[in-house]
Amino acid sequence: MLERIRSRTMFTGYNKKCYSCNFSPFSSNLRLMEHKTPTPTTTTTSSEWGSQAWRQLSRVRSSSPLIQCITNYVSMDLMANVLLSSGASPAMIHSLQEIPDFTPHVHALCINVGTLTPDWLSAIKAAVNTVNEMHKPWVLDPVAAGSSGFRFKACLELLALGPTVVRGNASEIIALHNGALDTNSRGADSVHESTDAVVAAKSLAQTSGSIVAVSGAVDIITDGQRVFGVHNGVPMLQKITATGCSVTALIAAFVAIDPSHPLEATTSALSIFGVAGEIGMISAKGPGSLRMHLIDSLNTLDEHTFLQLVKITNL
Ligand SMILES: Nc1ncnc2c1ncn2[C@@H]1O[C@H](COP(=O)(O)OP(=O)(O)O)[C@@H](O)[C@H]1O
Numbered sequence: 001m002l003e004r005i006r007s008r009t010m011f012t013g014y015n016k017k018c019y020s021c022n023f024s025p026f027s028s029n030l031r032l033m034e035h036k037t038p039t040p041t042t043t044t045t046s047s048e049w050g051s052q053a054w055r056q057l058s059r060v061r062s063s064s065p066l067i068q069c070i071t072n073y074v075s076m077d078l079m080a081n082v083l084l085s086s087g088a089s090p091a092m093i094h095s096l097q098e099i100p101d102f103t104p105h106v107h108a109l110c111i112n113v114g115t116l117t118p119d120w121l122s123a124i125k126a127a128v129n130t131v132n133e134m135h136k137p138w139v140l141d142p143v144a145a146g147s148s149g150f151r152f153k154a155c156l157e158l159l160a161l162g163p164t165v166v167r168g169n170a171s172e173i174i175a176l177h178n179g180a181l182d183t184n185s186r187g188a189d190s191v192h193e194s195t196d197a198v199v200a201a202k203s204l205a206q207t208s209g210s211i212v213a214v215s216g217a218v219d220i221i222t223d224g225q226r227v228f229g230v231h232n233g234v235p236m237l238q239k240i241t242a243t244g245c246s247v248t249a250l251i252a253a254f255v256a257i258d259p260s261h262p263l264e265a266t267t268s269a270l271s272i273f274g275v276a277g278e279i280g281m282i283s284a285k286g287p288g289s290l291r292m293h294l295i296d297s298l299n300t301l302d303e304h305t306f307l308q309l310v311k312i313t314n315l
Pocket residue numbers: 168169170188189190215216217218219232233234235236237238242243244245247270273274
């Protein structure tokens with residue numbers, strides 16, 4: 001199985017120098033917009049990207065970043081389990097009253113509008129303002145962004161607050177880019193392929209200053225200039241609710257341990273999740289058991305297996 005899906009590809013654009021810097025995971029002088037700094041172009045192999053992703057997962061496992069998740073009712077369980085099995089500490093704390101005490105201590109914030117209400121939006125904005133003031137990273141999942149005016153306006157307001165990373169499916173990213181409600185919306189599910197959203201993702205990254213990731217058969221990650229593709233995962237991940245929400249939380253954990261390199265951290269998180277899905281699929285009989293095996297795979301994933309399966313390209 002591993003032999004069948006193993007591959008190696010070449011690509012350009014990764015700034016090797018940045019990654020070799022002596023970064024302290026939880027230093028206080030994090031700069032949210034640091035990915036905008038021009039970087040020299042070097043040639044890097046997919047295996048170097050794989051090694052980078054593995055090092056970042058190892059740092060998540062060893063430093064166990066605290067990730068506050070203000071997410072929807074559907075995803076809380078899977079999201080917390082994905083974070084735990086990856087080595088991070090999840091905290092599903094969303095009350096406005098708790099934010100002044102708790103949010104200053106987190107290493108990253110994961111914001112998800114899946115079951116948004118006006119009360120939750122107030123709490124989300126308070127939490128975002130807190131981490132922004134402290135220059136800590138935060139990640140936005142614009143679930144079903146184009147499905148209603150309230151949700152769409154909220155997503156635009158949150159985008160304006162400068163998320164480090166926005167991760168959505170293709171329909172969500174296209175709706176945000178178009179600046180209009182999606183009349184064909186199927187709620188949380190995408191009606192587009194991720195590759196349909198490359199132009200939208202690049203443009204959204206340029207206008208927002210955020211890293212933009214579009215999940216799908218190929219995960220697309222861009223800072224508005226460089227575009228990378230993660231060719232891992234299995235189609236059945238779409239049949240488990242909250243896998244998208246959960247990979248967004250995993251991105252938050254990776255950005256927490258490497259906030260100066262959100263493009264690389266996002267690519268790494270998506271590749272780790274995708275590979276865990278592929279390994280989980282070997283034992284799964286359907287979506288229910290894939291959910292269980294996905295969590296197990298994240299927990300037990302080893303370097304050798306990961307490096308055999310990871311596939312990241314320059315798009
Ligand atoms: N056709 C596919 N093949 C492989 N992996 C996929 C496919 N579709 C989605 N995934 C993976 O499933 C996870 C959730 O993505 P997606 O279903 O696009 O998000 P959402 O649930 O927000 O719509 C991601 O890790 C993505 O890479």
